[in-house]
Amino acid sequence: AQSVTQLDSQVPVFEEAPVELRCNYSSSVSVYLFWYVQYPNQGLQLLLKYLSGSTLVKGINGFEAEFNKSQTSFHLRKPSVHISDTAEYFCAVSETGFQKLVFGTGTRLLVSP
Amino acid sequence: DADVTQTPRNRITKTGKRIMLECSQTKGHDRMYWYRQDPGLGLRLIYYSFDVKDINKGEISDGYSVSRQAQAKFSLSLESAIPNQTALYFCATSGGPNYGYTFGSGTRLTVV
Numbered sequence: 001a002q003s004v005t006q007l008d009s010q011v012p013v014f015e016e017a018p019v020e021l022r023c024n025y026s027s028s029v030s031v032y033l034f035w036y037v038q039y040p041n042q043g044l045q046l047l048l049k050y051l052s053g054s055t056l057v058k059g060i061n062g063f064e065a066e067f068n069k070s071q072t073s074f075h076l077r078k079p080s081v082h083i084s085d086t087a088e089y090f091c092a093v094s095e096t097g098f099q100k101l102v103f104g105t106g107t108r109l110l111v112s113p
Numbered sequence: 114d115a116d117v118t119q120t121p122r123n124r125i126t127k128t129g130k131r132i133m134l135e136c137s138q139t140k141g142h143d144r145m146y147w148y149r150q151d152p153g154l155g156l157r158l159i160y161y162s163f164d165v166k167d168i169n170k171g172e173i174s175d176g177y178s179v180s181r182q183a184q185a186k187f188s189l190s191l192e193s194a195i196p197n198q199t200a201l202y203f204c205a206t207s208g209g210p211n212y213g214y215t216f217g218s219g220t221r222l223t224v225v
Contacts, residue, residue, distance in 0.1 A: 009153070032210050043117075043203060043216035044156075051210055090155060098210040099163075100146065100171070105155040 002027040002093045004104035012110045015083055021076040021107045023065075023091030033074040034092040034101065035065055044090065050074060061085070086111045116140050119204050119217035126194050126224055134189045134220050136204030145187040146214065147171075147179060150201040159202075162187055194224040 007022045025031060032051050036044040048059025055067040065076045074091060088108050092101040117138045126132050138145065143164050148156040148171075158171030160179040168179060176198060180188045191198055201221050205214040 006155075034213055036214075036216075043218045044205075044214070045216070046213040049210070049213055094210070096210075098207075100158055100161055101214060102158075103148075103156040105153060 002031065002095060002102045004091050004093050004102055006091055006104035006107050008107050009105070010108045010110065012112065013081055015111055015113050016080050018079050019077065019081050019085075019109065021089050021091075021109065023074045023076065023104060025072050025074065025091070025093045027072075027093060027095065030096045032094050032096060032098060033065075033067060034094075035059065035063070035074070035076050036090045036092060036103075037061075038088045038090065038106075040087070047076070047089070081109070081111050083111050083113065085109060115218065116215050117204055117206055117217035119202075119220050121220060122218065123221045124223070126222070128195055128224055130194050132191045132194055132222070134202055134204075134222070136187045136189070136217060137185050138187075138204075138206040138215070139185065140206050140208065140215055141184075142206045142208040142212070142215075143184060144207040144209075145181070146205045146207070147177075147187070147189045148203045148205065149173070149198075150203060150219075156203065159189065191222075191224075194222075196224045198222065199224045 003026045005024045034049045035047040050067045091104040146161040147159040162181045165181045204217045
């Protein structure tokens with residue numbers, strides 16, 4: 001079975017600073033990896049995904065993530081955050097059969113001026 | 114119209130009552146899911162369905178049941194609601210890994 005660990009429950013950062021949200025996964029089989037964002041009082045929106053190929057994937061809103069198989073990690077990064085990036089971010093994993101997603105517990109990104 | 118519509122958006126119900134949460138999607142996808150979100154616990158899978166005849170339990174299905182009335186409709190029922198079922202419930206649909214999930218806006222359920 002797959003599992004996901006998001007090491008930080010909350011990450012405070014100043015506007016225009018870089019940020020990294022950490023995600024580690026556990027699986028005995030090949031996986032697909034996803035990052036979702038949840039703005040206040042909304043559903044979840046897909047930021048980016050890794051299915052195969054290049055380990056550096058780019059998503060919406062200037063976010064990118066790097067798949068590291070040896071470290072079993074899929075950390076999310078943005079070089080310069082905006083106030084509007086304040087939200088909760090969820091990492092998720094599925095086996096390559098893609099029957100279902102297993103989510104991490106989420107990281108709340110708090111961007112202040 | 115939203116791709117995934119959940120009704121109601123908010124609901125307060127009493128302990129012991131039966132309640133149904135409804136979900137419909139216009140994406141034309143076969144796969145549909147119900148998750149609940151609790152603070153600090155992320156999203157946990159309750160049930161999922163790959164077509165109208167295929168229903169599968171997730172990690173926390175006890176106390177819940179589902180009905181897949183059509184490709185586009187997937188309902189979640191709480192047969193006898195209890196306070197620890199107070200949560201934010203999300204329905205999602207997927208056409209496969211290239212699509213990821215498309216989520217509804219959620220139903221906030223409070224059991225008093």
